[in-house]
Amino acid sequence: MAAGSAVIFLSEPWLAAVVAAANVHPDLPVALRGLGHDLAAVVEAEPPVLRRAVAVYGRQEGGRIAGARVLADPDEIWELEPAYVVRAPFRVWKALLSGGDAIQAALSGRVKVQGDLEGLIRRAGYRYIVDAALGSVETEFAEEGASP
Amino acid sequence: MRRGLAGILLEQGARAVGRAAGAVMSDPRGQEAMARAVGLAQRSLRLFESAQEHALHAAGLAARPDYNELRKQVARIKRKARELSDRLEVVPTQSAGAARSDGDGSR
Numbered sequence: 001m002a003a004g005s006a007v008i009f010l011s012e013p014w015l016a017a018v019v020a021a022a023n024v025h026p027d028l029p030v031a032l033r034g035l036g037h038d039l040a041a042v043v044e045a046e047p048p049v050l051r052r053a054v055a056v057y058g059r060q061e062g063g064r065i066a067g068a069r070v071l072a073d074p075d076e077i078w079e080l081e082p083a084y085v086v087r088a089p090f091r092v093w094k095a096l097l098s099g100g101d102a103i104q105a106a107l108s109g110r111v112k113v114q115g116d117l118e119g120l121i122r123r124a125g126y127r128y129i130v131d132a133a134l135g136s137v138e139t140e141f142a143e144e145g146a147s148p
Numbered sequence: 149m150r151r152g153l154a155g156i157l158l159e160q161g162a163r164a165v166g167r168a169a170g171a172v173m174s175d176p177r178g179q180e181a182m183a184r185a186v187g188l189a190q191r192s193l194r195l196f197e198s199a200q201e202h203a204l205h206a207a208g209l210a211a212r213p214d215y216n217e218l219r220k221q222v223a224r225i226k227r228k229a230r231e232l233s234d235r236l237e238v239v240p241t242q243s244a245g246a247a248r249s250d251g252d253g254s255r
Contacts, residue, residue: 072230078216078223103169118187122180124173 006140010054019068022133029063031126036083043093050090084115
């Protein structure tokens with residue numbers, strides 16, 4: 001994304017930009033092969049920074065992310081029953097997006113993962129795809145008290 | 149104060165474990181070993197939960213999957229209510245538009 005066109009974290013344009021960046025990565029089909037079909041990521045409320053939880057949902061098809069959206073209500077996850085659910089508070093996501101150690105965050109319990117961890121750990125080496133996609137999008141974090 | 153010390157110790161412990169895990173994960177064999185260990189632990193937990201569910205059902209009590217099913221139904225009802233609410237917001241707008249076209253003398 002061009003410099004100076006920052007997008008707000010967890011907004012639809014931000015999600016679309018991250019997905020588009022990930023989908024052009026040549027290693028993505030290999031990384032996704034054998035994984036579950038869908039994933040939800042929940043940014044847990046952390047007042048006053050984030051007053052209510054926000055969840056995004058994405059599904060893969062044919063080696064690419066075929067669809068992603070910000071859920072109107074995080075409870076939709078119960079209905080969607082995605083293969084993986086990753087939950088963490090706002091500040092933890094912000095730290096991870098800024099290059100924080102995901103393994104340490106997961107082991108310390110700050111990031112909670114539901115789903116087949118075995119498959120995810122086997123693909124931990126592909127984290128550079130996520131890092132590259134996130135790094136290519138200039139992310140602006142909402143100020144205190146604001147909602148995305 | 150004690151809680152603060154416990155917190156510091158926990159954080160340092162987590163960092164140490166994180167460093168060790170990072171070292172293991174940087175090696176493909178270590179990564180594979182960790183994946184297998186975690187997979188085994190998850191499967192064992194699922195077996196335990198399944199046994200617990202059977203025991204609770206045998207005693208006439210609800211187990212976690214029953215609560216999950218309820219949450220799923222609540223989520224479905226919430227979504228339907230949201231969709232209905234969205235439709236109701238559209239209908240007055242359309243009615244107002246129709247009323248304007250009726251009253252503009254175009255008939």
